[in-house]
Amino acid sequence: MKITRKDFLRLSGLSVLAAGAVRTFEAAKAAGQSAIRPLRGSGGAPRKQLAMAIDLRKCRQRPGCDLCMKACRDAHNVPVIADPRHEVKWIWNAPFAEVFPLEQSAYTERNYTGSPLPVLCNHCDEPACVRVCPTGATWKRSEDGIVMMDWHRCIGCKYCMVACPYEARSFNFVDPRPYIEHINSDFPTRSMGVVEKCNFCAERLAAGKQPACVEACPANAIAFGDSSDPNSPVCLALSASFSLRRKPELGTGPNVHSIV
């Protein structure tokens, strides 16, 4: 068959258009899939994600209580540095207006002034800190969703501190050792120049124990467990009461809940 120059040009144009259309269609299909992606995990059983629910109603019964924070400091060699610029925090008390700024009212102010309101790293579903870390020193553990840190790998660039919307990370501006009253030899201290934060007691979980704060609370105010298991303590606590999460509108998917 003889093909004219005009036919040839027409055919080439049509094939380019067709190829383009196929690619566009494939891209649109992929985008559609990711838009309806389930919250976590991909099909089958939902992915395990450890979570915590802190019952502030119980905390309010014990003004000035800081047993969970003390237990954490002792377990993880967290230094007590008075200078707020150098302070190191794993689990700490914050004012209600700072934790839930949009929920603040005259009543919350009255109810929460002077009563403990523990906050900690939220081990987010989509941790901003992990996205920015240039060294892989912090990552989300796929087995249980803990946002882990490898202090050997942290170069102290503090990107993660800027990225975390909850101020859950602290930088060691000074050697922390002199500020630790009793060093627990079983857990490392940190050195000057690295960032640290709550690790959901990964080392205690590995030994089959509960997190130190959970164990220390005399009021059993902290429920801990797998949020994908409806019978876990955390799910039972959350399904029985109303709870808040910090800044969920940011899309980080925090996994620490406060029962108010």
Added chain:
Amino acid sequence: MRDRVWIYSGLAVFVAVLTCPFWYALARAHAASRPPQLVLPANQTQCVAPVSFMRASHMQMLLDWREDVVRRDDHRFVAYDGKIYQKSLTRTCLGCHSKQQFCDRCHAYTGVSGPYCWDCHNDPRHLAAGVTPEAQSMRAGGFDRTQSMLSHFPKLTTSSPTSRQPEQTAAGRTP
């Protein structure tokens, strides 16, 4: 050929001067060749791997353990003889060995001051022996930040990571 004796003796002196650093080093090495006096654990006869392997590759093994524990949550080490150990510097290694009489002595002898394990990891024996001087002064009231900052300068210059611990500074360089 009258100057032969001068020429040869001059050459001999020249060669001697040229090679004297080598002779000096040899003599020194001979004098210092006493191996470090390592104190071996009294309660054990066998390490987690044969001595030859540990001597050559303990650093690689520690790095592997570190990756396994921190990154893979894998704490179980099966030794070559089938024994199970916990992958832990503090519990397993220091459970038998003394940091000061084993690790430090060999590292000082070989001049290996690189690894900064002890910036963060703790020596339980050392902690049991007493609190750090800084902690004491802090508890006595009035911990001086300037002092604490100053105590870091030797660390920066000599890269001796444990300069804050008196015994170790006395023992010279520490791993």
